Amino acid sequence: MRILVTAAGSHGDVAPYTGLGVRLAEAGHEVALATHGSYAETVERCGLEFRPLPGDPQGGGKGGMLRRAKEFVGELGQGIAQAAEPGADVLLLSTSTAPLGWHVAEALRTASAGVYLQPVEPTGEFGPVVGGARSLGRWGNRAAGRAALGVVDRLHRDAVAQLRARLDLPPLSGPAMRRRLLGEQWPALHGFSPALVRRPTDWRPGLAVVGNWWPVGSGELPDQVEEFLAAGPAPVFIGFGSMGAGQGERLGRLAVAALRAAGQRGILQAGWAGLTAEAEDVLTVGQLDHAALFPRVATVVHHAGAGTTAATLRAGAPSVPVPVTADQPFWARRLTAIGAAVAPIPFRDLTAERLASAIRQAVTDPSHRECAAAAAARMAKEDGAGRVVDLVARLGRDDL
Numbered sequence: 001m002r003i004l005v006t007a008a009g010s011h012g013d014v015a016p017y018t019g020l021g022v023r024l025a026e027a028g029h030e031v032a033l034a035t036h037g038s039y040a041e042t043v044e045r046c047g048l049e050f051r052p053l054p055g056d057p058q059g060g061g062k063g064g065m066l067r068r069a070k071e072f073v074g075e076l077g078q079g080i081a082q083a084a085e086p087g088a089d090v091l092l093l094s095t096s097t098a099p100l101g102w103h104v105a106e107a108l109r110t111a112s113a114g115v116y117l118q119p120v121e122p123t124g125e126f127g128p129v130v131g132g133a134r135s136l137g138r139w140g141n142r143a144a145g146r147a148a149l150g151v152v153d154r155l156h157r158d159a160v161a162q163l164r165a166r167l168d169l170p171p172l173s174g175p176a177m178r179r180r181l182l183g184e185q186w187p188a189l190h191g192f193s194p195a196l197v198r199r200p201t202d203w204r205p206g207l208a209v210v211g212n213w214w215p216v217g218s219g220e221l222p223d224q225v226e227e228f229l230a231a232g233p234a235p236v237f238i239g240f241g242s243m244g245a246g247q248g249e250r251l252g253r254l255a256v257a258a259l260r261a262a263g264q265r266g267i268l269q270a271g272w273a274g275l276t277a278e279a280e281d282v283l284t285v286g287q288l289d290h291a292a293l294f295p296r297v298a299t300v301v302h303h304a305g306a307g308t309t310a311a312t313l314r315a316g317a318p319s320v321p322v323p324v325t326a327d328q329p330f331w332a333r334r335l336t337a338i339g340a341a342v343a344p345i346p347f348r349d350l351t352a353e354r355l356a357s358a359i360r361q362a363v364t365d366p367s368h369r370e371c372a373a374a375a376a377a378r379m380a381k382e383d384g385a386g387r388v389v390d391l392v393a394r395l396g397r398d399d400l
Contacts, residue, residue, distance in 0.1 A: 002030045003024050003029045004091050005017050005092045006053070010272075012305040012307030014036070014039050016307060023386070027389045032048065032051050032086075032088070033049070033051070034083035036052070036054075046216045054076060055079075070159070073156050074159040077100040077159040077162065084110075090111045090396065091108075092392075093113070095116045095118050099152060099156045099160070102177055103160060113392075114186070116189070117306045119197060122142045122145025122148075124139070125138075125200045125202070128144050153178070156174055157174065186206060187206045189210045190209045193378065193384075195374075196313060196335070210388070211379065212379065213388065219289060225267070232265055233265060235264065235298060236359055237293065237297045237300045237302075238269070238301040239269030240273050241271050248274030258353075267285060268284045269285055270285070291311060294314075299319065299362040300312045301355065304335065305331070309334075314376055316369065317369070320359055321336070321342075322346070324347040329344065339370075342365075
């Protein structure tokens with residue numbers, strides 16, 4: 001079958017779909033991944049067809065945040081429609097592309113399913129992920145979850161109207177589409193581990209937590225990293241992914257001061273912040289394979305994005321989460337709740353003193369590594385990508 005996977009956002013929002021796409025291709029399907037142009041080389045290197053989606057995930061743009069978001073989703077809707085024009089038998093939609101992709105699937109009369117990296121369906125068990133998931137009690141959590149979906153639908157309202165007009169579909173609001181999907185028990189598989197977040201018991205049928213699908217990595221590290229690892233004790237990894245843009249020098253100085261105070265060597269990953277430092281026993285690196293590095297570090301200081309959180313836990317490494325925004329506080333709290341991380345340090349409150357104290361705790365308290373290792377053992381038994389392959393096979397049979 002011809003499979004079109006759509007994903008938008010930062011590297012962590014896109015990279016897991018390379019592994020999923022490869023697994024689908026190995027099952028005999030023709031797979032295209034539609035995402036931003038900055039990931040074209042990554043996608044094609046995996047042997048997948050690349051189809052472009054508009055937008056620069058690292059670009060700031062002009063105007064207020066809400067205006068930029070509305071412009072982005074408007075362009076994204078048209079881009080998803082164009083990406084689907086060559087045809088597909090199944091559309092697999094990420095969290096960020098689903099509110100638009102549903103309408104494209106309807107126009108094409110194509111089977112579709114969600115392949116989500118976050119639990120966005122309302123539940124009484126925790127609050128909305130983007131709100132940090134502070135519990136408001138079962139009733140409050142569900143109400144807050146529904147309100148969060150309402151915000152998403154309002155953000156997409158104009159883009160949906162434009163997209164449906166382009167596709168010659170009658171008007172249909174976001175809430176009306178969600179009610180339709182509920183009636184159809186539309187399937188959505190969630191690519192994170194039950195070791196971190198169990199499937200809520202009050203979710204409807206069709207929603208499942210299946211385990212991660214992992215980015216395609218080289219399995220190797222640059223020579224300079226290998227040399228650094230061999231030159232002394234296991235270092236502390238510090239990286240903030242797509243967060244902290246423009247704060248590289250400040251964060252670099254802070255990281256070095258924290259490492260010095262904690263008595264640790266460190267590897268700093270530049271990321272979008274441009275994190276950098278020139279100091280003894282500190283190495284600055286660019287993009288590299290987390291799966292190859294994280295099992296060999298003392299602890300991982302990270303922004304608690306979904307992808308980095310999963311990679312850290314898979315490696316059995318303890319975490320020092322420094323969440324910034326969006327779903328990051330949720331994942332940070334989950335890591336702490338299962339014992340695999342020290343208490344989160346909100347990015348806005350980050351100081352060298354607090355970071356040094358957290359690093360010392362993560363490195364010296366063996367319980368954090370033990371809990372991370374226990375979660376890693378569970379994750380090793382999961383086959384999230386295989387569950388998607390099975391779902392695609394069922395969708396293909398249902399479409400006959």
